[in-house]
Amino acid sequence: MASENKRKVRRDGSIVRIGDRKFRLRAYRGTTANGKRVYFTQVFKGTAEDAQKRLQEILRDISNGITPTKVLPDPVTTPVSVLLGETLDRWLKHKSANRKARTRTIANYEWLLSTYVKPALGSKAIAEVSESDVQELYNDLIRRGIGAKTIRNLHKVLDPAFTRAIGWKLLSENPCKHVELPVWDRKEARYLTPEQTQAFLAAARQDKWYIAFLIAVETGARPNEYLALRWNDVNFDERSVRICRSLYWPPGGGFEFTKPKTQRSVRTKTISRQAIEALRQHRRVQLEQRMQMRDYPDCDLIFATEIGTPLSWRNLGRRHLKPLLTASGIPEDGFSMYSLRHTHASLRIINGDNLRVVAEDMGTSVAMIDITYSHVPRSLQTSAAERLAGLLYGT
Template sequence: MGKRANGEGTVYQRKDGRWVATISLDNGQRKYSYFATQKEAVKAIREAHKLRDQGIILAGKDQTVAFFLETWLQDTAQPRLRPKTYIRYRQYVYRQIIPALGNIKLQQLMPQHLQKLYNGELRKGYSPQTVKHVHRVLHRALHDALRWGLVARNVCDAVDAPRVPRKEMQVLNAEQAKHFLYTAQGDPLEALYVLALTTGMRQGELLGLKWEDLSFETKRLQVKRTIARIGKQGFVVDEPKTVKSRRNISLTDLALESLKRHKVRQHELRLKAGADWMEQGWVFCNQRGKPWETGNLLRRSFKPLLNKAGLPDIRFHDLRHSAATLLLTMDVHPKIVQELLGHSNISMTLDTYSHVLPSLQEQAVTRLNSLFTNTGC
């Protein structure tokens, strides 16, 4: 490949066989990157050319960690991430990473800098889980920096994130789950809780349900979207969390009956609201047809119901865990539970609900004892 226009970059082969990709920086210097093949060098030039307008490559060796992360967040992370995830990334970058590492030159970032950051955050009282998230965000950013030839290695690979102690999962057992649904009878959100405990759907998936997603004839629903309030953006409707999260779910008779009563109740609310009703098709909405605020849901309905039923103060998400645990203890195959929950793979299901496995193993041993009793073995 011959020399290109000024500032576009050049690719050539050295005598030792390596290929070199060069590009001009704004400060008049040249940036050199070395590759094993011509194809890799050409690809690097093309990526650099695309990134010039973003200000990432032009800063060259002189850019700081702060400059790189701020640019990376805006131009690379934001288009890739879900809105809620992007907000968390911004928080970690501006609250933890930049205050500690921002003034360091990107190419001078060392494992010791990261270790000092992690230890400092732990001393401040941040949980190991939070510090591990900081590590993951920084690793993802530096992975891109490595691909773009801005750093020689990803220093996160040389540092271990804090070990996160496994928390004991809080779930409702069969009797508690039945008592909770008994207490919820007649509640405006009774159908929501029935679905949560019989389908294992996530809160955002439940609140994102529309009547068009339900079929009373086939007794099924489709998970097509999630909804959540994201700061000043208001309610944000998004795709399900993963490809596997977009799924069809068979409904129990209990769920179908509660949904039918819920539809009648919603029709009465619509008539009462009159012109103030904002029809958007949500299954679960407030008295004007708008989506439920999750904070209001917890304060006005879920937590009071738990208290009324005399049950532990669990999270709403623990209803999902309860559903999975109940199914596994009833000998439902983990593969079925995985598909119901929308986990990307079965190993995630088995790892998340490993606390159930000992009891399942005991059942297996009991059945093996029964099988081989009086067989002469």
């Protein structure tokens, strides 16, 4: 028994054929607080080559600290009398099985469809759903007071679902194609001015989670990105942090680490010497606290509760951010943890940084930067004109 316990772990995973085009994949994930080994196991249907590719995906996710997801087979649905609700369920499984969207994105899609579409049209045969049905659905949501942004988000889900159904030969034309959407007046993103940012960080120095706010402002990362940071993501010598995963809270409870929002969201950010020193100090305090804890789940998180679990960004905003804003003399209305991401972008733009560089650093697109922060460049027009004049005329 002793020799068995000392057996080396296969960190390259294993594949066992259990039937015709059927394989069992197994990968080592780590150990529990009690030292028990934890494995990820999945039954995979396909060729041996595809099984090997799938195993490599699983190992890559585990290496990046991401919880692997089990690929579900796309069920075969007969086109006879197929209901819209059944087709939407099939589409969601298709998106999940092909890893075309994150777990939290699928959950959001499912909520939108279950809340707004299925009660009205779910029991109707998909081949009978017309453009007027979809338009009336949207009009009814407007009458019920549902916001334009929500309806437009719903349309972004329903439209590709119908397009996929055309590929499945369930209907010949997309009923979403010509519907009219309500106008959405995008609200200006809330952010701190340079003076407010200095006042806020000065007040935050006395807060337990000062380092979280500092990293948020310096990196411009999304809250669930920097709250998923682990100590091995920090390079103290190069003064950088690597953002490669996101924290997800499933509706049923617990937490998972998933891939970031988009492929461009995986990035490395250089931070200041002050932030590096603050991280060193935070690590010393954290290690001292861990030594006093008997059972501490070692997730290696930089930002963790006293019992080692991840922080909730909503709790962080409600219990720490808003009181700090009030202490800094800044109105808290409309501010959230995402406002620190907006602050980072706004400060970069005010500083005259190139929009493409800002977008790459924040893991987003230039178009999104331009739309979200269109109010900031307007305030720079005068200084930009003065810099141009200096280049042209030496003034």
